[in-house]
Amino acid sequence: MSNKEILLRLFRFLSPYRGKLIVSMIAMVFVALLTGAQTYMVKDLLDKIFIEKNAFYLYTLTIAVVVVFGVKGLFYYTYNVLLERVGLSVIMDFRNRVFRHIHLQPLSFFHDYPTGTLISRVIADVTLMQQAVSSSLVGILRDFLSIIVLLGVVFYLNWHLAIFCFAILPFAAYPIITFGRIFRRLSTTAQEETANVSNVLYETITGNRIVKAFNMEDQENKRFGEQLDTLFRVTVQDAKFRCLQHPLMEFIGGIALSLFIWFGGRLVINGSMTPGEFFALMTSLIVAYDPVKRIGKVNSAIQQGLAAATRIFAILDIKPEIADRSDAIALLPFQQAIEFRNVHFTYGDDTPALSEINLTVPAGQTVAIVGHSGGGKTTLTNLIPRFLDVSSGSIVIDGHDIRDVTMHSLRAQIAIVTQQTILFNETVRNNIAYGNPDASDEEVHNAAEAAHALSFINELPSGFATIIGEGGTRLSGGQRQRISIARALLKNAPILILDEATSALDTESEREVQGALENLMKDRTTFVIAHRLSTIRNAHRIIVIKNGRIVEDGTHDSLLAQHGEYEALYTMQFN
Known part of the structure; x- marks a missing residue:
């Protein structure tokens, strides 16, 4: 199942909460716009106050900063609360849906899916989805809008440098996409091993009398330890790639920033740009780069959530072999x-x-x-x-x-x-x-x-x-x-x-x-x-x-x- 198919199915679960989503998206747009306004203020801060020494701008800009930060905080709280509520509601819907679907299955279904595996689906997999839907996707939507607005500020101030910034973006996107594939594969393996851990745990706890009666505590400890060791190796490998992603993104950002300083500094020296414009541009880029890094950071959680969604949809896609016919009637009290x-x-x-x-x-x-x-x-x-x-x-x-x-x-x-x-x-x-x-x-x-x-x-x-x-x-x-x-x-x-x-x-x-x-x-x-x-x-x-x-x-x-x-x-x- 492709990421597009998974996301489309996830969005269907979001449809009952369309109203809250629209309000939160509007609030998110205002947060992005106000973030752009914050960076644009740096231009007037330097040019009008520190260079031109304009007292009027000193007072008005001070008040504007307080208003912008206050209003931005209000919108930030609004969209975060709404999106968190929507995300948690969707997760609750998923747990209910999976639980009800399991009870629709015939006895043969439970021969193919051990108890521990089903528990892992409802608890562990849905929890990973919760992190992806209610936290990571919220962050990505917010950061994406912030990047667009901040690059818009850069384009408004100096379109030459804006084109340079757009040229750098593919280099920042490449490691995100590459690491995303790796995280998806490792997450799928880790979740399968987590289900195996749940199976061993369930068997040994429910069968504790037999374990004790046959003096098999050491053997069961060894079996559980081996399963944990397998899970440990997968999660360590995942951690290595997550730890590598951040410094790689930092290095790419450092190269981009140094090139920007070099190009921008030449424009200031030549008189083509004021210091205020330069620092406003640099502030916008620094602020924009922070959400780029965050997108890379949450990419692992999103890929884990998508892998978990794949496993959950695999359960939901199993049609009950035994079900009521569309024209089924109620059986009258038995008599004959x-x-x-x-x-x-x-x-x-x-x-x-x-x-x-x-x-x-x-x-x-x-x-x-x-x-x-x-x-x-x-x-x-x-x-x-x-x-x-x-x-x-x-x-x-x-x-x-x-x-x-x-x-x-x-x-x-x-x-x-x-x-x-x-x-x-x-x-x-x-x-x-x-x-x-x-x-x-x-x-x-x-x-x-x-x-x-x-x-x-x-x-x-x-x-x-x-x-x-x-x-x-x-x-x-x-x-x-x-x-x-x-x-x-x-x-x-x-x-x-x-x-x-x-x-x-x-x-x-x-x-x-x-x-x-x-x-x-x-x-x-x-x-x-x-x-x-x-x-x-x-x-x-x-x-x-x-x-x-x-x-x-x-x-x-x-x-x-x-x-x-x-x-x-x-x-x-x-x-």
Whole structure:
């Protein structure tokens, strides 16, 4: 993506703030004009006061200096505040846009983009954009206008010297452009390495129990250190070029100034220019050269921001593979049946996961799904709420293909309890009411009681107001699972998916959770994935999946009588 394309896309994000931008640009023009007026005053200061000794100019110029500096300060404050506000607003919009876009993606997206990488995009990359948009671009616009006005003053005073100045500009621009390309390349590499650092950091912090259990602290320290060392080498290289840019620009400026003094001095000696004009010209050039240097200095930040914008746009340009159709309708409350019609599913790498799945589940039926690991059990249930989309075939609820209904209305009728309980660093109450934030305290209380969670909640320091820590770390595994069940109960969805909800629990915790699950499953259409076959004996129906196909279908007793795959699984487990 070229710089022009990136800037055009960035300017589209600026359109809601067009009014503030216009006011700030007007203020910026006045600042540039007043800067030119300041340098022009040097001519009258020398010629009228110090050479002609004109008392009238002494008083008027003194007052004019105060007025010019005061008004310039007012305009300077105005445009800076407005542009900073616009820049920060755009960055906030970007963070919201990226965050929302990530949540539109299917589960497969998160396989390709690790958590640390996404965090780096939203935090680090957008921060670099913030520096470029709200600080560097502000400075460049201001400095560019100042250069134009100051060169205009030079042209007005002596057009010969003005042409000389314009001839010098390409030599000052060349290192800015050259270093810009280098900064862009190094910034892209540095941001990629920063994302890798975030990934390692996230993995080791979230997996700290395993790191400690296997005595891998030294190995993880070494891995993190190596990643930091890679990032360090890139940033040092970037720093070397940034440090080289300033003295190079100073040297070019010194050559230009010496040539100007030589040409200008000859004109003063020949009488073609007054000393006041010469010093006004030299002041304008010195003042103009300062923003030229600043442009070179902020060039690194701008290139970092553009590289960050490229990475952010790369995320925003990923179209969700699963989205509502333009004519999607809302799914009415579930009443009849869920049908899998010749369903096939293949992952992106052409790995077949499900083949020829034909299954009809009437409302109110409990279907247990069993089979060896990797057989396709979880994939099958992920298709129902459209976490994944079928490769061919269809899933139909009450006669509606789920691809023809809105995902919001579909998922509103599905509750999920998984083996890996996902809780938030919030209060017990807010975690239970996660899918129904407007629920009353009585409804939350009743859900907790039905989930067999009320007894331990009341023993917590602040009861329902207790903060449970990241991932619910202050609770035991069984307690976390019962909070998750209470959350599903409060949602009161007619379709329920239980993905190995008790497999990670000890016997005592499983007994408590099993009782809560029985309350949850009442009068609901339930899909139960279970490795412990003892927990599904009372299911209305059990299907056995092997290599992505349904190979057996029946009740517990009828499947044992077939002496097939289910019996082999059952015998293996209980022997």
